Amino acid sequence: MANKIFVVGVFLVPLTFTGTVKLAARQKDDRAPTPDPVEKVLSSGTDHLPAKEGDQDAALQRRNPRYRVENGDTITLAFAFTPEFNQTVTVQPDGFITLQSVGDVHVQGKTIPEIRVDLQKIYSKILRDPVISVSLKDFDKPYFLALGQVERPGKYDLRGDITVAEAVSIAGGLTEKAKHSNVLVFRRVSDNWVSVRKLDLKHMLGSGNLSEDLQLRPGDMVYVPQNRISKIKPFIPYSSLTMGMFKPIP
Numbered sequence: 001m002a003n004k005i006f007v008v009g010v011f012l013v014p015l016t017f018t019g020t021v022k023l024a025a026r027q028k029d030d031r032a033p034t035p036d037p038v039e040k041v042l043s044s045g046t047d048h049l050p051a052k053e054g055d056q057d058a059a060l061q062r063r064n065p066r067y068r069v070e071n072g073d074t075i076t077l078a079f080a081f082t083p084e085f086n087q088t089v090t091v092q093p094d095g096f097i098t099l100q101s102v103g104d105v106h107v108q109g110k111t112i113p114e115i116r117v118d119l120q121k122i123y124s125k126i127l128r129d130p131v132i133s134v135s136l137k138d139f140d141k142p143y144f145l146a147l148g149q150v151e152r153p154g155k156y157d158l159r160g161d162i163t164v165a166e167a168v169s170i171a172g173g174l175t176e177k178a179k180h181s182n183v184l185v186f187r188r189v190s191d192n193w194v195s196v197r198k199l200d201l202k203h204m205l206g207s208g209n210l211s212e213d214l215q216l217r218p219g220d221m222v223y224v225p226q227n228r229i230s231k232i233k234p235f236i237p238y239s240s241l242t243m244g245m246f247k248p249i250p
Helices: 002-031 037-044 112-123 164-170 201-207 228-235 238-245
Strands: 046-050 074-079 087-090 096-099 103-106 132-138 143-148 154-157 183-188 193-199 221-224
Touching (some): 087 096, 103 112, 143 164, 164 183, 164 201, 164 221
Parallel strands (some): 143 221
Antiparallel strands (some): 096 103, 183 193
16 A cells, blocks of 8 residues: 555656746746837847738748739730730729729739639620730839938839838928938838848948848838937927036136
8 A cells, every 4th residue: 555655646746847837937938028029120130920810820922023013004905816805004002903895803913914814704705705905004103212311201103122221311301300220221021021120220321331231122111210309309408508507617
């Protein structure tokens, strides 16, 4: 009987200890604060922020992706053997286009080759082996956003190769409140993820080394934050500043 009690005791102690460790770890995790993704960006310099809460993984992106049609774009359809079906249509706010003889077709988010394949299938119901040429006649022009502490914040056309330093210059340059050592560039990677890059524009311009000057892509947002001095300056009494700057000569 004594041997049996000893054996049971040996197994109970490890189980109790393991359960205690798991409980302590769980309590520690519950007390641990949730890290702020924006703070992580500012501390590390580069990160990916989920655009939707709960997303864990970002989809792999293809290099040199094809343009995807958006609402407001204008598409031209040319039929090689039945020109009477030729037409130019505009993508409606709901993503549909209204086509002759076939009605509404949803095209928003699709590339031109994908739209051509879809239309060939649709028109094959009324035409025999239709040959359709689809072209993008008008679309939303490439742009970038310059926001924060720049003289003229707003939306600008992205014409040619433009870097972050050039984008700031196009927006009128930096204000006196700008923290140009911590310029952020936001770039959408997918529908659910945004890439954030931090640049020390002050160091780049001061050293004359522009090798790290990032080239912008359509839709990028350049954000120049406010420096700390300008944030606290309104709360500092003016009299204390002047008294500290101008001391009487003994």
